[in-house]
Amino acid sequence: MSSSAVAPQERAAELRRLVEHHSHRYYVLDDPEVSDAEFDRLFDELVELERQHPALATADSPTQRIGAPPTESFPKVPHLAPMGSLEKVTDEAGLLKWAADVRKRLGTEEPVSYVTEPKIDGSAISLLYDEGVFVRGATRGDGTRGEDVTPNLRTIKAIPLRMRLSDGEEAPRLLEVRGEVYLPLSAFNRLNERLVAVGKKNAPNPRNAAAGSLRQKDSRITASRELSIWVHGLGHVDGVELESHAEAIEWLREHGFRANPFTERHDSVESVARVCREWEKRRVELDYEIDGIVIKVDSLEQQRRLGALHGRPRWARAYKWAPMTAQTKLLRINIRVGRTGNLNPWAQLEPVEVGGVTVSTATLHNEEDINRKDIRKGDTVIVQRAGDVIPQVVGPVLPHSKGSRRFRMPANCPLCDTEIVKPEGEAMHRCPNRACPSRGLETLIHWVMAAMDIEGVGEQFVRRFWNEGLLRSMPDLYRLTSEQLMEHEGFGEISARKAIESIERSKEQPFMRVLFGLNIPQVGWVTAQNLARHFGTVERLMDASQEDIQAVEGIGPDRAEAIAEWFSDEENRGLVDELAALGLTFEAGEAERPPEGPLTGKTYVLTGTLERWTREEAAAALEAKGAKVGNSVSGKTAGVVVGEEPGLKLQKAERVGVPLLTEKEFEALVRG
């Protein structure tokens, strides 16, 4: 039917070659040569041609990746060469011990090279090529037999359906390629968004999502999951002569396979150790999860001599880092009432080690968040440390614990029994009772710790004397005597006097700190400073109208209203008067006037640790020149000072294009 002069057979072969070529550029090399539209045009033409001439639709045609009918189960198939698992080491000592063992077995005179590659947290698979054509793919299974998931693997575009061969080159009779199928983090996030949008359970982590996607009965679902693959070695091979692992990786690349770009060869174990250390920090840069580094002896001849023990090769090790995520039991969901009256649910967990520390509690933010993730009391949950620091509950490991129910915020405050309110459209529930005991206590802690920074008087001190009934408000603090303290265990004459002295000294703290400590809604550190500077004295602030307040930098109608309302309350006015009578500072001074300097109007951000400066010293030096020190990088940031072990702010700065400063450049800046 075709009007083309070219025979359909030839045109199909041509199209298949082109589609394969561009697909390889796009999915394996990440370096496309043609537009997506152009690619689609070629692909569509091939589909149409094969529709008209069904005989042309061979199994290795790129059109045959999707559309296999659902299978009932996955048959078990043997691996030609066994898929061993790797012995692991967890620290440098273990690595060096292994290297020493390798040298001993090979003879200490013999040089040994190693190859390192990221250890992908995905699903291990083996791909079988018969005369260069992909015919079967299987999971690891028990190492000798795995599950045949060929239709699903065919949907992964980075897996060549046919090996790339150079002119005249003959494909090996049989070839096994080993690799790790994984779900890129970006695809994982998209998947979870989709699942949640249609009311389905989200996947707990990319590894489970990858394994689950691979075992879908319907390969069309697998096709929608955007899986990819890194290949990292060969199993059984017919007639290919190679001498080293590095050569094998190169050979795989040449034949169309996708091998990880961070595969590196090393001549010393010290160099290997450095890579293991470096990647523990750098792993967040990748769009896939890695949980360690795989180290292999490079020479295949040495590998053969080293052999295996209990199916585990002596010539390779997995250097595994402490996990960033862990599973543990959610014992119960507790409620804390913050200083503003907000109700914060938090998880009491069975203690578990995550990233090197033991975690037993984690915030759960609010009711909506808990139910979006569908976290329930009694569930086994996944815990991770966000940004490597703050523990967070990612989600439940299904199924839920027996008889569990969705979480509901209590109707009444757990501390004062007042009915809880939740403003429409807001995420937080709150206890509206301003006299709620929890708020009083939290306000005092805020005063002592955050605002006044009273040395030797911390949270434990406040809690203790609160419970004794000696401390109910900020003024009470200034009426404490050393005699009263000495009646309590742990306070001698000296420690009691010291505590009272530092409380006394806090009266010298500047106006802005006092304002911050009053716990006025929506007034934090910055707004307190702006208010103090703008009004100068507390009298002027107390008498200001809402419009007056709105004239302050950074304050709009919402904050102005909250502030005006706070100062119109009789109880609050009484508190201010009482504190003023006790001698606290209610007039702006030096602290409220930031120095003018060459850097006025500029904001800098610090990340990592500097050699010769603490964070505070560096911030003070910048502020002395008139600069502000910000916490997050944005397009308006004047520069980011980068120290050792920088955090995510460095990447943000690079992305946004903010200038980076070394410690030297920073010093020149604050000196000049």
Add this chain to the structure above:
DNA sequence: CGGCCTCGAGTTCC
């Protein structure tokens, strides 16, 4: 009104 940016509030461990 949308999109950035900044600020506030709560947060964990040792």
Add this chain to the structure above:
DNA sequence: CTCGAGGCCG
């Protein structure tokens, strides 16, 4: 650190 939300600018 992260989230949510208020403020501000175009």
